[in-house]
Amino acid sequence: MGRIAIGGGAGLIITLVALFLGIDPGSLTGGAGDGSGQVLTQGDAAIDAHIESCTIEKANTDDICRIVATVNSVNDVWSDLMPGYAPPQTKIFSGSVATGCGPASSATGPFYCPADQTAYFDPSFFAVLKQMGGSDGPLAQEYVVAHEYGHHVENLTGVLAKGNRMGSQGPRSGSVRIELQADCLAGVWAYRADKGPDAMLEPLTQAQIDSVIQTAKAIGDDTIQGAGSNPESWTHGSATQRSRWFGIGYGSGDPRRCDTFATNDL
Template sequence: MTFQGSGGLDTSGVRAGGSGGGGGGFGGGKIAIGGGAGLLLTIVALLFGINPGDITGGGGTSAYQQSNDVGSNEALQQQIDDCTIELANTSDVCRIVATTNSLNKVWPTLMKGYTAPKTVIFSGSINTGCGAASSAMGPFYCPADETAYFDPSFFADLKRMGGSDGPLAQEYVVAHEFAHHIENLTGVLAKGQRMGNEGSVRIELQADCLAGVWAYHADKGPDAMLEPLTDEQIDSVIKTARAIGDDTIQGARSNPESWTHGSADQRVRWFKIGYADGDPRRCDTFATNDL
């Protein structure tokens, strides 16, 4: 249990989507970021060590049109609409919704000009402003439509990979994708895209740090949605960050030059930097050679 209070949640920015069915696994599927003039094709928000160079070039769109997939999953949409704070402590879907509510309370206090991203909870496959995607991709953010996409079945896969499916670990996943939206708003995303794998690593580590910033603030103040976080809950995030480090995923054959998300130690370190005092200015991974 992490959310406190009772009552309904703001679901206005969250929609259901996807074909239904399918899901699980990692690998396969292609997605490209399209849209604005000069926007480079890449993938920026996957939590897992998939090389952007391996998956760009397929399924892109030159201009975003609202996908017919969004809102097509009526049962899932009803579940979203019925979410309450109480259900956020037992339902993965409602936990995603509640986390978006918390993020959209915290970030306006920290960032001038913050605008909330849209959120799509989907199952199976879905069309996005960045092209076609599937559950196999894991959670991702598409800057072309400024939307974070989540398939709740991912959390079970995360646990099988050695991460945690605890509430705060799941919320960290959502916060990480929202952090990519913040990077999109600040221009960091475009900067990292021009740098290849090195830029991708810096983007992902900054997102981990910004997720830590959110966690620091999310349980503070009279309007805090989260109960005071415990050491055990923070440990569940650290366990998850270690499980999705490039060196953990790639194993003994890991080659740092191929990394796109950073090592297990780097991901833990940057989350801790953000969580230490909740200052987003400390998350500038582009201003240091000590990742």
């Protein structure tokens, strides 16, 4: 079985997104997915054909195929780590999409909808990350996918509902804790994705990990809001917090280290 060698980039530029690797704001309640874990589209024949053509080799250079390969890897990792893990669906779309949490567009950014247990991705978002100061490197893109799957794990464990009860804004809000935990769980995936005989990735280098750290910092609330950012308005965590929690997950490979609800030292 081949592995993905880290390398490649993204292309299109779209309007700056309102949400950055987050949960669709329409719902924070659990829902019933079908557990298939398959990659779907909204009836887009071109994207369907693209997905059908994907190989592990294409995932080295192609954004859509990289999403598909990462979905397979993340599902494998969580199936090993979490007893009873049921994969979400993943939908790749362009422009707009109907979801169990309501309509969404490319401007929403990648998100997970708990109501239909589906992660949604428009590949053009990857270029936005670069425009914002993030990396367009493959591992940074894979981090985006793994972060959304972290939200699915949180949904299965009840963390999403717990966070929703704790508020949506502020440096120690439930929303910030949810997002930082998803960053940490993405780090757990990265720790495990290049290990074992069926590993998806070639052994990761420090430069590749640095590309994720760069991206996590670029989408911190204080980075996005700029000088004078008010922590009481934060929903996702600061640049330092986001990169730190990814590092905790990557450094340990242990999801138990990702309990952002057990500490106020975020």
